[in-house]
Amino acid sequence: MEPQAAVVEPVDDPRALQRALSAYRTPLLARSVFELVVTVIPFGLFWFLTWASVSAGYWVGLVLAIPAAGFLVRLFMIQHDCGHGSFFPSRRANDWVGRALGVFTLTPYDFWRHTHALHHAHSGNLDRADEGSIDTLSVREYQALSASHRLRYRLYRHPLILFGLGPVYLFMLSNRLPVGFLRAGWMPWLSTMGTNAGIALVVVGMMWLVGVGTFLLVHLPIAVLAGAIGVWLFYVQHQFENTRWAHDEAWSFQETALYGSSYYDLPAPLRWMTANIGIHHVHHLASRIPFYRLPEVLEDHPQLRKISRVTLKQSLHCARLALWDEERQRLVPFEHASTQTPPVRA
Numbered sequence: 001m002e003p004q005a006a007v008v009e010p011v012d013d014p015r016a017l018q019r020a021l022s023a024y025r026t027p028l029l030a031r032s033v034f035e036l037v038v039t040v041i042p043f044g045l046f047w048f049l050t051w052a053s054v055s056a057g058y059w060v061g062l063v064l065a066i067p068a069a070g071f072l073v074r075l076f077m078i079q080h081d082c083g084h085g086s087f088f089p090s091r092r093a094n095d096w097v098g099r100a101l102g103v104f105t106l107t108p109y110d111f112w113r114h115t116h117a118l119h120h121a122h123s124g125n126l127d128r129a130d131e132g133s134i135d136t137l138s139v140r141e142y143q144a145l146s147a148s149h150r151l152r153y154r155l156y157r158h159p160l161i162l163f164g165l166g167p168v169y170l171f172m173l174s175n176r177l178p179v180g181f182l183r184a185g186w187m188p189w190l191s192t193m194g195t196n197a198g199i200a201l202v203v204v205g206m207m208w209l210v211g212v213g214t215f216l217l218v219h220l221p222i223a224v225l226a227g228a229i230g231v232w233l234f235y236v237q238h239q240f241e242n243t244r245w246a247h248d249e250a251w252s253f254q255e256t257a258l259y260g261s262s263y264y265d266l267p268a269p270l271r272w273m274t275a276n277i278g279i280h281h282v283h284h285l286a287s288r289i290p291f292y293r294l295p296e297v298l299e300d301h302p303q304l305r306k307i308s309r310v311t312l313k314q315s316l317h318c319a320r321l322a323l324w325d326e327e328r329q330r331l332v333p334f335e336h337a338s339t340q341t342p343p344v345r346a
Helices: 014-024 029-055 057-084 093-107 109-122 139-143 147-157 159-176 179-185 187-212 212-238 253-259 268-273 278-283 291-299 302-306 313-319 333-339
Strands: 263-265 309-311 323-325 328-333
Touching: 014 253, 014 291, 029 057, 029 212, 057 093, 057 109, 057 212, 057 268, 057 291, 057 323, 093 109, 093 187, 109 187, 139 263, 139 323, 147 159, 159 187, 159 212, 187 212, 212 263, 212 313, 253 278, 263 278, 263 302, 263 313, 278 291, 291 302, 302 313, 309 313, 323 333, 328 333
Parallel strands: 263 309
Antiparallel strands: 323 328
């Protein structure tokens, strides 16, 4: 049976809703500190337990890399809130905590904050570059490609590439050198080189303490798994069947935020571990809301629970979606391209 498409319910006035959500923007300092502590300490604990198990010869201890990766994902979500200026009341606290976390998440904070702001500004706009997004062709664009370029795009969209090799490339290589941003000035390079220096200090220090081989054996699975989870979350947040994309003349920030971003309705433990990032339609509509206040929004505005909702089971179907069908206004699998008449080449 075909998985049910995400439900879309209309909101009478998305702009008025956006204004109403400003009431949730104030961070709570004590809560922010608590969330940071209950993420950093368990991450360190599971990392240490993984190392202790492997060092003692208990290879089954590598299973502890799974919760360690989960807490590393949560650290990235805190860094994400810092980048939006929503985690602490102080901008300085947001920036320096975000930079420190970037050393562990392998993500240069200031550079990422810049590109992520562009993502929020242009998300769902077919005529604007969406930095940091997953490349998606329309059915017509795909049909117009040569056979070799179609194969290249199919390989790029294959789950083993998107959620396997892709995260390794992104976090291990691409984040180390902002080659595509030479014209953006010194900021991307300063941010990236500062993060690289911090990573080098931590890695060298840990290798000195536990040994080169042991460090790599413990940390690489944690980092790779966390990267794959992070890319999957970002994918599902915008790559679901009834997402909304539009050309510039029909594009609206508020409507695209609500209907072009999913409400990824995860089970409670996963919702906590991913810091409510699944409430992504609300986040895109009002990105200054701290992640721990997003459930308040759903409680006070229950209609938002029915907008662009995707369950964990339904999200597995999203991995097959690869092309934007402008006629049907939805994402479709590759097989759909063979059912439409290809464009006539000049």
